[in-house]
Amino acid sequence: MTKIALTIAGSDSGGGAGIQADLRTFAFHCVHGTSALTCVTAQNTVGVDRVDALPPEAVTAQIGAVLGDIAVQGVKTGMLLNAEIIEAVAEAVEKWKLTPLVVDPVMVSRTGVQLIDDRAIAQLKQKLIPKATLITPNRYEAQILSGLAVNTIEEMKAAAKKIYQLGTSGVLVKGGAMQGALRGTDVWFDGQTLEILTSEIVDTPHTHGTGCTLSAAIAANLALGKSPLPAIQQAKKYVTTALNYALAIGRGTGPVGHFFPLVQRSMVE
Ligand SMILES: Nc1ncnc2c1ncn2[C@@H]1O[C@H](COP(=O)(O)OP(=O)(O)OP(=O)(O)O)[C@@H](O)[C@H]1O
């Protein structure tokens, strides 16, 4: 039976992150991708020029149109932008019993720039994170959500445990923005198991979309029937490969190569 996933996220006109990365990641996993758009960014490899939010009712309607007709086996949320959209998504999660649910709490970019306002952060904490199967904060998001500094592996573990208390069933603190040997080391905590996930460090400046790609790959693996930790381990391998095939396009931070491992050994000349 065809497995189906839903992404609730923003559009990246440069095609590296957001809905564009999520749908490519679902397709790579042979999972049919459905989507509910929250905002439209005018974005490229250099930066974000403008963000236009959709009305929350439009987000509700998209989720309703999908779920009213199509059963989905995995869901992820990405850039939700404002408190009203977060509220609408939390209500839809409740109404449609959206599970398993991966919440990528997109709040701060890898470069440390805050992407959503303080009210939206509070709504994420109160309304959405407690409903999540797992959440995937990066280093800076983990600092905000835990109120702790995150500079060492011990601090990543402490942050994961503290964030778990917000009511999510699992926390993956991502280490893409950590320094030195910790770059690419993530920490998983689900209330019982504390696991350190490592990978090779891929030495590339082209890392745009790694967070979106990881959470979409986790949602795809959950839709395929894996339980959270194996889903995360598989997703991390996919991101590492995609980083190895990252695209040096544009003048800034290029995107990871979602399909390039396939293309290399396939019929495309
Ligand atoms: N250079 C790297 N080498 C290996 N793995 C990496 C590297 N950079 C990021 N990762 C991995 O990519 C995944 C995404 O983590 P990251 O911390 O980059 O998320 P993010 O900040 O949300 O992403 P983004 O850069 O897209 O905003 C994690 O599993 C992380 O360990």
Ligand SMILES: Cc1ncc(COP(=O)(O)O)c(N)n1
């Ligand atoms: C529309 C949109 N959504 C999310 C991100 C962050 O993405 P990432 O953390 O993967 O770089 C982004 N830059 N644009």
